[in-house]
Amino acid sequence: MAYPADFKYTKEHEWISADGKIGxxxxxxxxxxxxVFVELPKVGATITKGQSFGSVxxxxxxxxxxxxxSGKVTAVNEELATTPEKVNTDxxxxxMVKVELTNPSELNDLLSAADYEKFAAEEAGH
Amino acid sequence: MNxxxxxxxxxxxxxxxxxxxxxxxxxxxxxxxxxxxxSVGGLMKEHLAVRAGVGLFDVSHMGDIRVxxxxxxKAVQYLTMNDASKLxxxxxxxxxMLYPNGTFVDDVIVHKFADDDYLLVIxxxxxxxxxxxxxDNTRQFKVTVEDLSDQFTQIAIQGPKGVDTLQKLTDxxxxxxxxxxxxxxxxxxxxxxxxxxxGYTAEDGFEIYIPSDAATSDRVWNELLQAGxxxxxxxxxxxxxxxxxxxGKLPLYGHEISDEINVWEAGLDRFLKMDKGDFIGRxxxxxxxxxxxxxxxxxxxxxxxxxxxxxxxxLDLEGKEIGYVTSGSYMPFLKRNLAxxxxxxxQSALDNxxxxxxxxxxxxxxxxxxxxxxxxxKSS
Numbered sequence: 001m002a003y004p005a006d007f008k009y010t011k012e013h014e015w016i017s018a019d020g021k022i023g024x025x026x027x028x029x030x031x032x033x034x035x036v037f038v039e040l041p042k043v044g045a046t047i048t049k050g051q052s053f054g055s056v057x058x059x060x061x062x063x064x065x066x067x068x069x070s071g072k073v074t075a076v077n078e079e080l081a082t083t084p085e086k087v088n089t090d091x092x093x094x095x096m097v098k099v100e101l102t103n104p105s106e107l108n109d110l111l112s113a114a115d116y117e118k119f120a121a122e123e124a125g126h
Numbered sequence: 127m128n129x130x131x132x133x134x135x136x137x138x139x140x141x142x143x144x145x146x147x148x149x150x151x152x153x154x155x156x157x158x159x160x161x162x163x164x165s166v167g168g169l170m171k172e173h174l175a176v177r178a179g180v181g182l183f184d185v186s187h188m189g190d191i192r193v194x195x196x197x198x199x200k201a202v203q204y205l206t207m208n209d210a211s212k213l214x215x216x217x218x219x220x221x222x223m224l225y226p227n228g229t230f231v232d233d234v235i236v237h238k239f240a241d242d243d244y245l246l247v248i249x250x251x252x253x254x255x256x257x258x259x260x261x262d263n264t265r266q267f268k269v270t271v272e273d274l275s276d277q278f279t280q281i282a283i284q285g286p287k288g289v290d291t292l293q294k295l296t297d298x299x300x301x302x303x304x305x306x307x308x309x310x311x312x313x314x315x316x317x318x319x320x321x322x323x324x325g326y327t328a329e330d331g332f333e334i335y336i337p338s339d340a341a342t343s344d345r346v347w348n349e350l351l352q353a354g355x356x357x358x359x360x361x362x363x364x365x366x367x368x369x370x371x372x373x374g375k376l377p378l379y380g381h382e383i384s385d386e387i388n389v390w391e392a393g394l395d396r397f398l399k400m401d402k403g404d405f406i407g408r409x410x411x412x413x414x415x416x417x418x419x420x421x422x423x424x425x426x427x428x429x430x431x432x433x434x435x436x437x438x439x440x441l442d443l444e445g446k447e448i449g450y451v452t453s454g455s456y457m458p459f460l461k462r463n464l465a466x467x468x469x470x471x472x473q474s475a476l477d478n479x480x481x482x483x484x485x486x487x488x489x490x491x492x493x494x495x496x497x498x499x500x501x502x503x504k505s506s
Contacts, residue, residue: 033162033365034170036456037433055485057433059169059456060161060365062485 004092008107009116012066016110021095022068024056027120029091032058038080038087040065040096045073047099049106054096056087069106071099138186139279139343149363155251157187160363172366173458176327180285180354181362182347185326186338187250188280191260194243195269202236202244204406205263207389209399213238218306218324220397223259224407228388228414232256232379235324237308245274249379263406279343283350284331284370286501287357292332294353295346296321305330314346326367328374328499372453373460373499375425381436381452382423382466390419391468393496421449422474425496426465428482432489434465439483440491448473451482457498464498465491 003025007015013028029035037057047053047067054065075098080086086094101107111119136157145151149160162169175181193201202210208221215238223231223246232252237245248256257273264271283292289300298311298321308322316336325331336346351359368378377383382392389398389411400408428434434454442448454465465482473480474493481488 030164033168034458037431039431057456059173059369059458062433062435 003113003117005113007092007113008068008110009113009119010066010068010110011119013120014066014068015092016068016099016107017095020071020074020099020101022065022097022099023095024065024087024091025116025120026091027124028056028063029087032056032061032063034059035084035087038084038096040076040080041073043073043076046102047071047073047097049103056084065096067099068110069099069101070103071101073097074100136187138184139338139340140184140186140347142340143344143347144184144361147361149361152364154364155187155249157250159187160184160361162363162365163361166360166362169363169365169369170458172360172362173369175358175360176285176329176362176366176370177459178286179358179360180283180287180291180331181327181360181366182350182354183282183284183362183367184279184347185282185333186279186343189248189250189253189256189273189275190278190280190335191246191248191257192243192272192274193246193260193264193269194239194272195267196242197267198242198244198269201264201267201269202246203403204267205260206234206236206246207399207405207407208236208397209402210236210238210244211402215240216307216309218308218322220306222383222389222394222397223256224389224405224411225385226406226410228390228407228410229385230379230383230387230389230392231259231385233377233383233394237322252379277338278335279338279346280333280335281343281347281350282325282327282331282333283354284325284327284362285329285357287354287359288329288331291350291354291357291359292321292334295349300332303332314349316342316346326376327370328376329370329501366458368453369455369458372455372464372466373457374501375466375497378453387468388414390414391421391423393423420471421468422471423452423466423496424469424474425494425498426451426454426467426480426482426491427494428463428465428484428489428491429479430490432482432484432487433463434467434482434484434489434491438465440467440469441481441483441488442473443479443481445481445488447483448480454482460498462498464494466496469493 052064206221313319320335440449449469
């Protein structure tokens with residue numbers, strides 16, 4: 001699975017697109033296995049870089065979602081409430097929330113696609 | 127995703143086979159075991175395949191303790207809570223070994239080979255403890271205790287098509303082997319294989335014991351995969367083994383049963399035979415019953431969004447902690463968020479509403495019948 005070059009990534013396995021959409025990476029969905037529940041904040045909520053803003057549950061385990069940036073939630077992907085398995089089928093399309101960044105310079109701290117891919121491969125022990 | 131194997135971790139004879147097939151491996155009680163097979167599509171698909179067709183599990187990490195000698199029955203009776211004198215040769219029995227205070231050393235399956243020869247099948251994680259326990263507590267009897275755990279590769283063939291799968295590889299008429307009975311016969315050309323109609327998935331199925339050399343184990347595993355192909359056989363890992371057993375309310379040591387939970391609390395008293403004579407734990411259990419049982423294992427289903435997990439707190443509706451979840455998951459076959467939990471007896475009635483604390487939030491849950499899944503009766 002290719003990691004989109006125009007996304008930025010975290011070491012906690014989230015991605016953020018240029019238009020402020022946030023999701024989890026293909027590597028993350030593959031480690032979690034069958035995803036059965038996605039818990040997300042409401043529109044209008046604020047999220048803080050590095051803090052948990054929701055969770056993803058697979059049959060096996062629950063995993064926190066960590067905010068890659070700080071901002072205000074302007075949209076939530078309601079589709080995931082009924083079809084959480086879309087995260088398994090296409091993690092880079094199954095966005096979770098869309099945010100309006102309060103501090104766009106935070107993007108500079110994130111990983112590029114190439115750096116993230118390297119990080120994920122190392123973590124997997126390859 | 128597979129980390130390199132630690133030098134001191136134990137491996138079953140099928141380890142290389144699992145790794146070659148791309149299984150995700152985890153350290154389970156000191157054993158390098160497959161948790162799921164991405165080639166099958168993962169835990170959920172494995173789970174559903176066992177409910178609908180057939181799945182193969184490597185359960186060689188389980189332990190096997192043979193107790194034989196002129197006083198073997200006496201020793202087994204003293205060690206376990208069920209009545210082994212009721213067993214016929216060729217019959218197996220669910221039972222447990224208890225501490226003097228009535229809590230669990232482990233749950234076991236007792237197999238009767240002969241009047242003077244029994245086999246106790248025990249859990250992997252408690253193997254050393256169990257072997258020592260059996261040895262230490264049978265010194266007064268004329269018996270020999272042998273740890274046979276390393277001699278066998280144990281494969282579980284589970285699911286409604288388990289019988290058809292295994293039948294293709296054996297000369298034994300499997301329709302004559304009743305549930306919780308066993309026999310010996312030729313399997314895949316190997317003579318004298320122990321074939322038991324037992325399992326841990328709440329399905330019909332068999333557990334076979336073959337010699338633990340890698341080449342033989344590998345060959346039989348692959349022959350079973352071949353034989354089950356027309357029934358959609360899959361290799362299945364510890365992940366689906368756990369969700370399958372949980373749907374069927376089969377207890378797991380360290381979760382539903384432990385050295386802190388007694389037989390009454392665990393609701394396993396239907397396997398407790400108080401009138402069979404003395405056994406370890408009997409006196410304490412008699413007293414515990416007279417004193418009144420204070421907590422009970424119940425089934426919970428969240429009625430608000432959220433999945434209860436092992437170790438989560440159970441709260442009353444005022445927010446006071448009253449118990450804990452022993453096992454919980456989204457159930458792949460039933461498609462419900464279910465858990466087993468210990469709660470005070472007065473909170474254990476069906477339809478009672480409690481809460482499970484999920485990430486610091488109380489999520490409402492209802493007490494439901496705890497045997498979540500019962501396999502359908504055969505129509506034939």
